[in-house]
Amino acid sequence: MKRKTDDHSGNPRKSKLPPSLRDKVEAAKQKLNGTPTGKTVEKTALNVELHPLLKQNVTSSIIPKDYNPVLHTKVRPGFSASQLNPYLDQTTLSKPTRPYRPLKFVEKGTYVKKAEEQRERLKKQQEEQQLRSEKESLGLEPDEALGEQYYKPILPPSIEPWDKPLLKGNSYDNLDDVTFLDSEDEDNPITIYIQHPVPIPCPWEKNEPAPPSLYLTKEEQKRLRRNERAIKHKEIQDRIKLGLDPAPPPKVKLKNLMNVLTNDAIKDPTALEAKVRAEVEERKLKHEMTNEERKLTPEQKAVKRELKKMKELDRGIYCAVFKIDRLVNPKHIYKVDINAKQNSLVGSIVSVKDTFSLIVVEGGEKSIRKYKNLLLNRINWTENEHKKKPEGEEKTDQEEPILEDLSSNQCFLLWEGPIADFRFRGWSNKQFEDELEALNFLGFHQAEMYWREAKVTFSQ
Structure with a gap:
């Protein structure tokens, strides 16, 4: 079918429609033919249109993360909320948005602190109630029926009675102007004498158990004795250095004779050897005598044993x-x-x-x-x-009993x-x-x- 033309030359006939309407008609024709307006149709070698998803100009819509479909609902075209009720503001009828509340942890000790404050408050109330009840039982609480709460309280004295002899007037205003300035005055209540009260021992102290003794090991006892000897030796050396005590003579032995007395040993070695032997014997006798003096007598040993046994009985x-x-x-x-x-x-x-x-x-x-x-x-x-016979008793011929x-x-x-x-x-x-x-x-x-x-x- 041939297209109609205005003349025999084959040119299309010009449309008499206005330009705006003509554009709409052309767009509708292209839509019916499957070709969008202003876009070229992509085809393959077989002149077959591509699938819409395979086209290059297809753009996928990306939905943002904070998109909320409830809050972005579209309004229907031609709908006005004021048409329902012109006297009601439809914007106030929308559901209020929920406020954002972040996750918040309770600090450690918050509820413990609240509980302690509540206990203190209850304890204070109980103490006040108890004090009030005690006052009521003793008759110290003012009787409101008689109006005792309006009575004037008794004020403390302006000056204490023990300060009256020492101050002029009945006030503490003139503390520098005291009555008694002469310490030798017999009427002066303040003297140079100090009274020390006699200390009285507590009655329960005599019944208190003795502190437990400290038991030391053998090594600790040796170390303690060694330290005590070192302290005593140092004190003796200090007294000698200060000149309070004379220096002891050198302790000469046979093995260190030549080292200590070099010149004297060369002059007369025999006499010097005899002298050294005598000194050694004298030191030995002195040491033995000191040991004998420290020994306890038989009576003291017996008393010590008895005291030890009595102390043992105290344990039970x-x-x-x-x-x-x-x-x-x-x-x-x-x-x-x-x-x-x-x-x-x-x-x-x-x-x-x-x-x-x-x-x-x-x-x-x-x-x-x-x-x-x-x-x-x-x-x-x-x-x-x-049984053994006593000494001095003569043996008899009598037979001994059978064991x-x-x-x-x-x-x-x-x-x-x-x-x-x-x-x-x-x-x-x-x-x-x-x-x-x-x-x-x-x-x-x-x-x-x-x-x-x-x-x-x-x-x-």
């Missing part, structure tokens, strides 16, 4: 009870008796004929430990021997522990014919339970 009284199957060997009896006396123990050996023996000892912990070691470890209870077999004899600890007070006042060795007498003796000392316990207890 201990008791030990032993049971021996057969105590018939005179040697064993002597050891048991003499060791109890040497260790200052009190108690008794209770022996009944043809039965076991009971030993009750009381004393310090250390003495009890030594006595326990003697009975349980040192004495061999299976030995037996005859008892002690092969199964044993000694074991029945009980030990601390006690409140001594039950026995001394040491004794008692021999009884029957059990009743032994119980009466132990009952007098409140120790009969030991015998009953020993009677039902056997060695393992």
